[in-house]
Amino acid sequence: MSEKIKIEIKNLIKIFGKNPQEVLSLLQEGRTKNEIFEKTKQTVGLNNININVYEGEIFVLMGLSGSGKSTLLRCINRLIKPTSGKILIDGQDISKMNNEQLRKIRRAKLGMVFQNFALLPHRTVLDNVAYGLEIQGVSKEERYSKAIEVINTVGLSGYENSKINQLSGGMKQRVGLARALANDPDILLMDEAFSALDPLIRGEMQDELLSLEAKLQKTIVFVSHDLDEALKLGDRIALMKDGEIVQIGTPEEILTNPANNYVSQFVKGVDRSKVLTAESVMWRPEPLVSINSGPRVAVQLMKEHGISSIFVVEGKNRLLKGIIMINDAVEAMKSKRGLESFITQVPSIPLDMPLYEIIPLIAESNYPLPVVDENGKLNGIIIRGTVLGALAMSEDVPEEEGQAGENGNEGLLKEVKEGGVEETSGEGQRRDPAAEKDTLSEAEKSGQSTEKVEVKTW
Numbered sequence: 199m200s201e202k203i204k205i206e207i208k209n210l211i212k213i214f215g216k217n218p219q220e221v222l223s224l225l226q227e228g229r230t231k232n233e234i235f236e237k238t239k240q241t242v243g244l245n246n247i248n249i250n251v252y253e254g255e256i257f258v259l260m261g262l263s264g265s266g267k268s269t270l271l272r273c274i275n276r277l278i279k280p281t282s283g284k285i286l287i288d289g290q291d292i293s294k295m296n297n298e299q300l301r302k303i304r305r306a307k308l309g310m311v312f313q314n315f316a317l318l319p320h321r322t323v324l325d326n327v328a329y330g331l332e333i334q335g336v337s338k339e340e341r342y343s344k345a346i347e348v349i350n351t352v353g354l355s356g357y358e359n360s361k362i363n364q365l366s367g368g369m370k371q372r373v374g375l376a377r378a379l380a381n382d383p384d385i386l387l388m389d390e391a392f393s394a395l396d397p398l399i400r401g402e403m404q405d406e407l408l409s410l411e412a413k414l415q416k417t418i419v420f421v422s423h424d425l426d427e428a429l430k431l432g433d434r435i436a437l438m439k440d441g442e443i444v445q446i447g448t449p450e451e452i453l454t455n456p457a458n459n460y461v462s463q464f465v466k467g468v469d470r471s472k473v474l475t476a477e478s479v480m481w482r483p484e485p486l487v488s489i490n491s492g493p494r495v496a497v498q499l500m501k502e503h504g505i506s507s508i509f510v511v512e513g514k515n516r517l518l519k520g521i522i523m524i525n526d527a528v529e530a531m532k533s534k535r536g537l538e539s540f541i542t543q544v545p546s547i548p549l550d551m552p553l554y555e556i557i558p559l560i561a562e563s564n565y566p567l568p569v570v571d572e573n574g575k576l577n578g579i580i581i582r583g584t585v586l587g588a589l590a591m592s593e594d595v596p597e598e599e600g601q602a603g604e605n606g607n608e609g610l611l612k613e614v615k616e617g618g619v620e621e622t623s624g625e626g627q628r629r630d631p632a633a634e635k636d637t638l639s640e641a642e643k644s645g646q647s648t649e650k651v652e653v654k655t656w
């Protein structure tokens with residue numbers, strides 16, 4: 199995802215009714231959608247929408263039926279004309295365009311995929327995919343060659359000459375996707391595109407879309423009323439209610455920092471383990487010991503912090519070397535050898551590993567797990583308590599009690615809770631760059647050994 203704004207929506211309002219001006223003044227008075235409908239029989243489809251969609255992101259519009267998702271999506275390609283406000287696509291305001299300009303921008307930049315596929319049932323796959331190019335007057339040779347290319351992209355090669363009514367739902371939607379891609383649009387607008395598919399196929403199509411997106415880097419606006427789908431697909435999600443945006447955020451932000459009670463209720467039953475990643479549950483590793491320090495320093499730090507193991511790192515970049523247990527450090531001290539030969543190698547966790555993959559690892563581990571970036575730098579640690587806390591987060595249940603049943607991780611949670619293993623780095627703190635300076639000076643003070651002490655904190 200780049201920093202470039204691809205679609206900019208500003209103060210967008212859509213009123214369905216005969217006298218939008220009347221509704222606009224009622225909106226300015228602060229009347230609600232329901233009040234306005236009762237008074238005027240007109241519907242506020244969208245009220246004051248402001249969104250930036252960045253190039254290359256999947257932006258999901260999510261909300262209950264009637265919240266305004268489809269209306270908003272259709273305003274973006276001007277299938278619906280907004281009552282007021284702006285929609286800029288690469289800086290050009292589509293809400294002000296005449297028909298000719300609209301045709302051009304739709305051809306050049308916008309592809310749309312519908313829930314009901316909207317295919318021509320008696321035509322072949324090839325002709326359906328090439329249809330958009332055909333009505334633009336592209337030569338047969340050129341449109342077929344492009345169509346075959348995108349048919350391959352969506353995994354339908356071999357089906358070029360099949361008729362649409364011979365295909366399964368999932369295959370039809372692949373055709374719908376291929377048809378939208380045939381123009382090579384920058385932006386794909388997808389309206390409940392997978393909602394008509396049965397759950398297994400739906401999951402496959404979601405995976406397919408994610409891997410396509412990794413290759414093609416389109417900007418995608420995806421409408422869904424399904425929270426799990428939104429959390430799986432969205433780089434960011436806008437949660438809508440009654441024609442307004444309640445919250446915009448990444449899936450993690452929406453789950454961990456709901457804007458209000460409506461959002462909390464909305465996300466209550468979600469399986470957090472599928473959405474949260476190592477990065478969002480890791481804590482600050484503290485203290486760390488440098489590979490160049492002697493075992494005495496390691497033992498001293500562990501004693502001071504009341505922990506039984508400590509991560510060993512190398513250099514300014516805190517490259518992870520492993521972990522040393524207190525017994526091994528004592529052994530190293532007695533044998534007058536360096537730390538290196540007493541280090542235990544531990545599996546390291548990438549920053550984006552989902553929580554559900556971390557749970558079994560942390561359940562079996564006798565020490566915290568290190569989270570490293572792609573360069574091998576130690577970014578944080580994962581401790582059992584953190585995992586428990588992240589899974590237990592909920593409006594109604596106090597954190598200590600957890601909420602295992604609702605998250606479907608009851609067995610694992612029980613195992614984690616009853617594991618009886620001491621938290622070796624219970625002192626770890628959530629990342630807080632502002633606190634780095636203080637802890638650094640404290641850590642510096644604590645390194646009072648004759649050996650060269652290199653304590654890493656941040």
Ligand SMILES: Nc1ncnc2c1ncn2[C@@H]1O[C@H](COP(=O)(O)OP(=O)(O)OP(=O)(O)O)[C@@H](O)[C@H]1O
Nearest residue numbers: 214241242243262263264265266267268269270423
């Ligand atoms: N053509 C129309 N005429 C009048 N009202 C409309 C029209 N289209 C949509 N609406 C109203 O605008 C509001 C938003 O509808 P919209 O279809 O955008 O919601 P949605 O979130 O996409 O719901 P769904 O998931 O059911 O499609 C609803 O109150 C709806 O009744």
